[in-house]
Amino acid sequence: MKKKSVINDTPVCQIRMQAISDTMSILSGKWKLHILGTLIEGSKLGFMDLQREINGIGSKMLSKELQDLELNLLVSRTVMDTKPITVEYAITEYGATLSPLINELTTWGIEYRQSVHGSK
Amino acid sequence: MKKKSVINDTPVCQIRMQAISDTMSILSGKWKLHILGTLIEGSKLGFMDLQREINGIGSKMLSKELQDLELNLLVSRTVMDTKPITVEYAITEYGATLSPLINELTTWGIEYRQSVHGSK
DNA sequence: GAAAGTGGTTTCCCCTAGGAAACTACCTTG
C-alpha cells in the first residue's frame, strides 16, 4: 500500500499552494519588485526616470517587465501629449495592494542581514 | 547636465532595495516556498514524505532546495537512528519567521484569483 | 533473492531569463 500526501491533500492547501504560485509568478523576475517599489515611492515616472532610479536595469528588461506589470493591472502607462512625447508610469490602485507584501519582504530582508551580521 | 536618480538615491532606499533582493534570492526557485509552507503546516517530515506532499517535485530539486534552505538556517535536517534510517526535516524557529510573509503571499494570491474571476 | 522502502546523487539535456549593444524614430536645442 502506497503512502499518499497527508498535509497538502486538502482543498484548502491546494488553493493556498496555487495562490503562492500565482503571486510568485506575477512577481517573478529580477526587477519587478524593484519597479513596483520605486513606483510606490515616487508616483508618476517616465521610462528614463525609471531606468535611472533602478540601478543596473537595461532598457530591454525595463520595457518587458513594465509590459508584464501593465498586463496584470499593477502599473498604468499613460502617453502624455507633450512636445517631446513622454510616458507616465504609475502604480495602480490594485498595484498598491502589494504594499504590505513588499513591506514584509523588506523588513524580513533587513532582519536577515542583521541576524547574519550579528551572529559573526 | 545629466539627470540622476532622485527617489532611490538615499541610503534608506538602497537598504530597502538590498533587502528585497536578499529575501527574493533566499526564496528564489520554483519550490522553496512550497517546501517551507509544507514544513510549517506539518512539522517533521521525511524526504519521501515531502516529495509526496509537494506535487511534481523531483528528488534532485527537492534535495538541492533543502540544502539551500538548511544553509540559510530556515530548515533543520536530523538523521534519526532508526532501523531503516530516516531523516527528519523541520522548520527552524528562524524559518518560522517567514510565516507572515508567506501568509501575505497567499492571501494576495487568493484575492488576485478572485479579482480576475470576478471581473469576467 | 526479488521487491519495495528509506534518502538521496549523477548525468544528460533543454529552455528561458537576462545582459550588451546596436538600432529606430521623433523632437528640440545649439
Next chain:
DNA sequence: CAAGGTAGTTTCCTAGGGGAAACCACTTTC
C-alpha cells in the same frame, strides 16, 4: 545638421534553472 533627450525594439549570446531517468547504498519483508 549634429547632439542629446524622449521611448523603446531587435539581435545575439550565455549562464543557469530545472526536468527525466538512471543509479547507489542499505534494510526489511515477502
